[in-house]
Amino acid sequence: MGMTSALSNALSGLTASARSADVISSNISNATTDGYGRRELDLSSRVLGGEGSGVHIDGITRIVDQVVIADRRLADADLGSSTTRAGFLQRIEDVVGEPGTAGSLSDRIAGLDTAFIEAASRPDSDPRLQSVLRSAQGIADHINTISREIQTQRTNADHSIALQVDQLNSALKNIEQLNHAILTQSSSGRDASALMDQRQQLVDQISSIVPMRAVPRERGQIALITTGGAILLDGRAAEIGFTRTSLITEDMTFSAGSLSGLTLNGNPVSTGENGIMSGGTLTATFEVRDKLGVTAQNDLDAVARDLIERFQDTSVDSSLTALDAGLFTDAGAFFNPANEPGISTRLSINISVDPESGGAVWRLRDGIGAATQGDVGNASLLQSMSGALTRSQVPVSGNITVASRSMSGLSSDYLSKIGAARQSADADIVFASTKVDMLKTQELQSGVDTDYEMQQLLLVEQSYASNARVMQTIDELIQTLLRI
Known part of the structure; x- marks a missing residue:
């Protein structure tokens, strides 16, 4: 040499x-x-x-390690889905309030029963009748608040869907551009690793929104396909469509056509559990808007209906006619069962017993429909109302229970149903979080x-x-x- x-x-x-x-x-x-x-x-x-x-x-x-990364991305999607559902359920549970907690729905119902008993012991006492009125108003206001919160959460979910769709579309376009840049770099013999790092970060960011797998293509490019089979990127990025709604009310549902669904390249796609986009935060947010929120509202309407019908019963208050509103009303009027949707938002106290609205509290003693005062020592109506509140009966609507319940028991069952769903979501969070941590550890090892x-x-x-x-x-x- x-x-x-x-x-x-x-x-x-x-x-x-x-x-x-x-x-x-x-x-x-x-x-x-x-x-x-x-x-x-x-x-x-x-x-x-x-x-x-x-x-x-x-x-x-x-x-x-592409296998570990793919599994970690799916675990991220599961964690995001469970967290989204648990967040909604926890919020509604907090607004309803745990039994025994001051200001909870159960506590307010118990307070009304106590007020009835105290007023019945001194039916001539205006302060005790005022206490009944305040307790009844507290229940109506609380149910109104729960209903408004449900619709607020549904509106927030709709806005979140719009943001997630925008994020998906933007990221897919950027990944498409990175694919082209990587192809150019690889074809010219230059190192494209830094571009691949950027692309992996983008895919990681959107994998919790929609669970997807990266399928390798020639010269370092990738295709993105959801676990349900939807092609989000293969050469060109797909276009995901959604129309945001500014305000959602109780009567607005996807099934009624008043809320937007999801489209992929202009074609409608299912947002249900078995849809081609299911599994991440996007479909979980649709579930909050179209399933969990709707169910919570329907069940709350059933609670409000049960409360109204207990007191507009003519056998409880003989001063009422068949179409007269009782202590609790549908926006001041008689409740028509055909008009149940949204009743929890319209629930209010009969103005006949409210001095601030021109009524008088003595009607709680003498009859909602009474024109004049009666015997100030007569406690029969107050006792009848207390019995109506505590009487066990089967709710005629909703999907809370098929058992006979008092008003307090029905409200507790409503909270228990939400709490059970939240606990299930929390368990899913623990499982998914553990899986994510384990896969991240494996990813770091490689x-x-x-x-x-x-x-x-x-x-x-x-x-x-x-x-x-x-x-x-x-x-x-x-x-x-x-x-x-």
Whole structure:
């Protein structure tokens, strides 16, 4: 081997060592960067004229565990779905209030029963009759508040769907552009690892919205397909459509056509549990808007109806006619069962007993429909109303229970149904969270090991020093020849 060949070999070794140091330093500096794939420098022997001629840099390989990443993305989607459902249920549970807690619905109903009993012991006492009125108003206001909160959460869910759809469309377009950039880089023989890191970060960001798998295509490109089979990206990004609603009321549902669904490239897609986009936060938010929220509202309407009908019964208050409103009313009027949807929002106290509306509290003692006061010592109506509140009866609507319940029992069953669903969602969160943590740990294990990288850097240092020593020796030989 001549000195020229030796010098060429040493120079290629120095170049490879410098490039290796660059790759290793990049690995170490990005050890905790999300989406970063560890790099390895690919080297091979360079052969010219049948003889070894140093080392050749073949390129850089990005090392990631695609199986673990795919499983972690699906777990992220499950966690997002469970968290979305649990958040809604927890909010409604908080507004209803736990039994025994001051200000809860059950506490207010118990307070009304106590007020009836105290007023019946002194039917001539206006303060005790006022206490009955305040307690009844507290129940009506509380049920109104729960109903408004349900619709607020449904409206928020609709707005969240719009934001998620915008995020999906934007990310898919960006991933499409990154695919093209990676193709260009790969075709020209340049390293596209940094672009792949950016693409992985984008896919990770939207994988909790819709569970998807990245399918490899030629020259480093990928296609994105949901677990339900919808193609979100394969060459070109799909267009997901949704129309936001500014305000949702009790009567507005997707099934009635008053709320927007989801489209994929202009075609309607199911947002149910078995739809092609199901599994992530997007369909869970649809579930809050179209299923959980609607069910909670329907059941609350059943509670409000049960409360109204207990007191507009003519057997409870003989001063009422068949179409007269009782203590609790439908926006001040007699409740018609055909007009049940939204009754929990319209629930109010009969103005006949409210002094602020021109009524009089003595009608709680003498009859809602009474024209004049009767015997101030007559407690029969107050006792009858107390009995109506505590009487067990089967609710005629809703899907809370088929058992006979008092008003207090029915409100407790309503809360229990929501609480059971929330506990189920919480259990799903624990399971999904544990799975995500486990998969993230596995993902990190296949990522950058700084101890290993430092060991490799020491080897690179030794290689660099050796090649530099070879070049120094050749230089000394050349200098000796020149001095002869």
